[in-house]
Amino acid sequence: MAGEPRLVEVRRNVLKHNDLVARELRRRFQEAGVYVASLVSSPGSGKTTFLEATLTKLRPNRRVAALVGDLATDNDRARLARSGAPVRQIVTGTVCHLDADMVTKALDGWELRDLDFLFVENVGNLVCPSSYDLGENLRLVLISVTEGEDKPLKYPSIFNSADVAVITKIDLLRAAEFDLEASLRNIQSVRPGMPVLQVSAKTGEGMEEWLRLVEAGGIGRG
Amino acid sequence: MHELSIALSIIEGAQEEAERHGGGRVSAVHVKVGPLSGVVRDSLLFAYDLACEGTPLNGSRLLVEETPVTIHCPACGMERAAVSVEQLCCSVCGKPSAEVMQGRELEVVALELE
Numbered sequence: 001m002a003g004e005p006r007l008v009e010v011r012r013n014v015l016k017h018n019d020l021v022a023r024e025l026r027r028r029f030q031e032a033g034v035y036v037a038s039l040v041s042s043p044g045s046g047k048t049t050f051l052e053a054t055l056t057k058l059r060p061n062r063r064v065a066a067l068v069g070d071l072a073t074d075n076d077r078a079r080l081a082r083s084g085a086p087v088r089q090i091v092t093g094t095v096c097h098l099d100a101d102m103v104t105k106a107l108d109g110w111e112l113r114d115l116d117f118l119f120v121e122n123v124g125n126l127v128c129p130s131s132y133d134l135g136e137n138l139r140l141v142l143i144s145v146t147e148g149e150d151k152p153l154k155y156p157s158i159f160n161s162a163d164v165a166v167i168t169k170i171d172l173l174r175a176a177e178f179d180l181e182a183s184l185r186n187i188q189s190v191r192p193g194m195p196v197l198q199v200s201a202k203t204g205e206g207m208e209e210w211l212r213l214v215e216a217g218g219i220g221r222g
Numbered sequence: 223m224h225e226l227s228i229a230l231s232i233i234e235g236a237q238e239e240a241e242r243h244g245g246g247r248v249s250a251v252h253v254k255v256g257p258l259s260g261v262v263r264d265s266l267l268f269a270y271d272l273a274c275e276g277t278p279l280n281g282s283r284l285l286v287e288e289t290p291v292t293i294h295c296p297a298c299g300m301e302r303a304a305v306s307v308e309q310l311c312c313s314v315c316g317k318p319s320a321e322v323m324q325g326r327e328l329e330v331v332a333l334e335l336e
Contacts, residue, residue, distance in 0.1 A: 005334040010239040014331040128224035130260035152309045157260040192318035
């Protein structure tokens with residue numbers, strides 16, 4: 001006969017494994033002197049275009065590489081490879097986010113010391129990636145002007161887990177009738193003090209400011 | 223929806239903790255979930271039952287305690303409840319603060335062992 005169940009107190013972070021692997025990644029990145037930035041957004045907000053422009057502009061003087069996560073296809077890898085930078089695709093299958101194990105595996109065989117910057121493009125999703133630390137120095141959350149101004153209010157966790165917000169496709173601001181003031185207010189509401197960049201990867205607007213920021217490497221979680 | 227991966231991690235963690243505490247069948251797992259953890263309670267409950275199938279935790283219950291969001295208010299100089307997850311400012315004086323003290327948790331806090 002089973003007796004009364006006994007209650008045992010434990011304190012265990014559910015994502016302990018991921019956090020440990022992410023910590024190890026962060027240590028490796030720091031040791032190798034590579035600055036790592038990850039990008040999260042909903043599908044279609046322009047992560048890949050923004051990243052392609054970033055890689056292309058940094059590449060003459062800096063050693064850059066990228067990892068890109070998608071449920072299927074390696075289309076984004078092919079697009080990003082046009083920049084000339086080494087790019088690897090992480091196909092997640094049914095998994096809607098990247099985790100630290102996937103990043104570790106994707107880096108296999110790459111000499112991190114040969115890199116100045118590594119960019120990690122997450123799967124297009126504003127929910128799931130917020131739970132997973134990837135060992136990055138900086139997490140960018142992108143929102144395009146063709147999306148609703150209230151995206152930050154609908155997805156507070158992802159904005160809270162990120163360091164910098166980037167409003168993309170700013171060249172379409174008028175055509176999309178995007179209320180910039182409202183979006184800025186909403187970002188500050190879910191993440192007070194969050195730095196916000198306004199960019200168009202197409203026209204180049206705002207890209208210089210972003211590149212200065214990433215070159216300085218002085219922002220983010222250390 | 224990543225609650226299935228989260229549920230699998232909960233089960234794995236619960237099994238390890240059960241072993242560490244002398245073993246026995248896990249009849250219930252208590253977890254704390256903060257609104258900033260990125261995990262939705264109902265999806266987690268649904269995923270948990272699926273994920274338990276074929277494991278020693280099959281038939282166990284998941285008890286979810288949802289925690290509030292608190293921030294350090296620089297004006298009050300203390301931990302305060304935030305107005306809401308969409309509005310991270312002090313519920314007493316209204317000062318915004320990004321210094322989250324509570325609300326990101328995703329933790330197994332207790333097990334019931336038979």
